[in-house]
Amino acid sequence: MSPSDTALVERPASIGRRYLHDEVVVRLRELILSGELEPRSRVNEADLCRRFDISRTPLREAIKLLAAEGLLDLLPNRGSRVAALSAQEIEEVLEVVAALEGAAGELACLHITDEEIAAIEVLHASMVDAWQRRDPPPYFELNRRIHEAIMAASRNNALQGVYATMSGRIQRARYAASKTPEQWALAIADHEEMIILLKARDGATLGSLMRRHVRSKRPVISAAFGNA
Amino acid sequence: MSPSDTALVERPASIGRRYLHDEVVVRLRELILSGELEPRSRVNEADLCRRFDISRTPLREAIKLLAAEGLLDLLPNRGSRVAALSAQEIEEVLEVVAALEGAAGELACLHITDEEIAAIEVLHASMVDAWQRRDPPPYFELNRRIHEAIMAASRNNALQGVYATMSGRIQRARYAASKTPEQWALAIADHEEMIILLKARDGATLGSLMRRHVRSKRPVISAAFGNA
DNA sequence: TGGTGCCATTTTGCATTCATTATGCATAAT
DNA sequence: ATTATGCATAATGAATGCAAAATGGCACCA
Structure with a gap:
């Protein structure tokens, strides 16, 4: 770079x-x-x-x-x-992204301000709105911005850097994937839990949640991306 | 690349x-x-x-x-x-490495074979030997090989790739840092715990342990590396 | 004597050129 | 008719050339 x-x-x-x-x-x-x-x-x-x-x-x-x-x-x-990643490679990168987001969650709890949490809540509300309208593009965009807000709150430039690289590699796969209504609802629930944990500054739990949250995208993505 | x-x-x-x-x-x-x-x-x-x-x-x-x-x-x-990383940048990268090693620990428990665990035990025994002789160079080398063996057992190429990059960035800082006897003993104890958890295939606990284990190097490294 | 501006030299960033390797097509052989 | 072979063309990898920018030294001045 x-x-x-x-x-x-x-x-x-x-x-x-x-x-x-x-x-x-x-x-x-x-x-x-x-x-x-x-x-x-x-x-x-x-x-x-x-x-x-x-x-x-x-x-x-x-x-x-x-x-x-x-x-x-x-x-x-x-x-x-x-580059066209195989399904397996996408899963591998997704696992890395999960680890990085988990770390961001843990660190964010140490540094995030109330204002930043409030901003995330606003983004979340808009995202829920997009979800209720079943409108994927703004949903994806707001989802991405929420995750990036947590990344930013980690106050760790090195982490943000690799995260940008790794999530860039699978960005197209992410967008190509479409959730089932159940998966979609679960993702929303995860985000609400994340906000609660952020407010509680419970880094350990938020970290695990975010790792699980990102990993949960695996079946969605690899199903949509059947090029091995 | x-x-x-x-x-x-x-x-x-x-x-x-x-x-x-x-x-x-x-x-x-x-x-x-x-x-x-x-x-x-x-x-x-x-x-x-x-x-x-x-x-x-x-x-x-x-x-x-x-x-x-x-x-x-x-x-x-x-x-x-x-590049000469500042103390803060080293800490940032170390946090990323901790997350990646944690992920490796979790994944390794899913895939590692008994033979691989046995090989790690052999490395560990040699490392303890080097420790008792107070002989840093082979200690560092064996330590590195143990962590890499766990990385390899993660069966995740993307993970191994970023890990190699990130740990390369702080490699010199790592070697420059010298542990106190207490820190050194604790590191050995961590490694023994890691082997137990690998045998038990307890990924979640191993993941947390490895994250903590790597983070524990932070004071050592940033103390030795006073260039901000 | 210490600082400042100017000029020569060095080094860098980019363009261009040259040699090598791949690619596509026509032809020939089976 | 189909596959294989050779050749012409195109594209790549590396070297070289060139203009702009930086570095260092020196004279000049306060």
Whole structure:
């Protein structure tokens, strides 16, 4: 990663300094996550160079970076392609995400302010609203923001960094998965429990709950994602 | 990362195919972890090009990759330098490592074989021996191998990948830290408890123990590492 | 004597070029 | 008709070239 960007490290962030490849990483990541570049499709360097109007050097640097994030696979002498995780790999990454969110829950209880909890409650209310309207897009978005709010409350940059990377790797799978009404209701119940535990600052219990909560998405995701 | 190497992703690994920058990543990482390249020191591209006898392109790719791992910091227009984590950053990363090892403990109980447990017991016995001889180097090495054996038993490649990256980032700090006799004895006791829990396949308890065990290194490390 | 600005040198970031490897297609052989 | 082979084309990996930025030294000045 590089200073301006992103996940794992961002410390020496002076102002105004930018790498070209940083910009490219951001835009290329968007193309991948949005699905504009389809999973398993080969990446043509010349095309992207024209698209971004840069030379191949910074583009290739960006490709290497995204490969390190797990968003691209490198094929020696044949360039790179958009990563498509197998069902098993998705489950593996999900397990990592569960561990990270669990840690965030524990740490958040040590640092979160009442204001932050209140903000999460507001997000939660909107999310319940979206759920009652059976409206997945805002539901997903609000759900993501709640989890990120807890992440932020962990006050741990390293944790937030790996979490961003890991959850990015399975983001598309997450969106592709659709819950049954029962699973959906259980997820809502989990979130309400989470808020209670946050208020009680019960880190140990919140940690376990969040690990279980994230793991509970496993059948949903791997069912929807039948590419092994 | 790239196919042949390494932590996060390594799947499309056909044979014989190699990137130059892969080789460089491995060798450069050794230079950093061994301390041959000192923390905070600037990295001179021309020097390393001569040393590795390659051109700047693959070297720069390797630098980007190691920056993504958190081993190097990128300084726009001023190259890169060896990362030197502050005490706070070390604590942050250690917290992540604790979460990952905890997850490994939980998963290991689901998959570990009796033979693997026996192998860990052998390692543990050697480690106790090194401890009684007050001989840190083999102690550290055996300790590392025990934790890695549990990681391997998690049967989760994604987990092992991030773990390798994260623990690499604080490896030097770990080695620099020296325990008090009490801390040392407690660590040994933890390991014995871990073996008991592995035999009992008690994942939940082992997970908590490992999280606590790793966290217990925090005062040791941050005390020894007073560079904020 | 200590600080400041200027200029030469070095180093970096990016573009371009070159060599090697893969890919697609036409042709030939069975 | 189908598969295999060779060749032309395209794309990749690495080296080199070049312009911009940073670093260091020196003269100049307060």
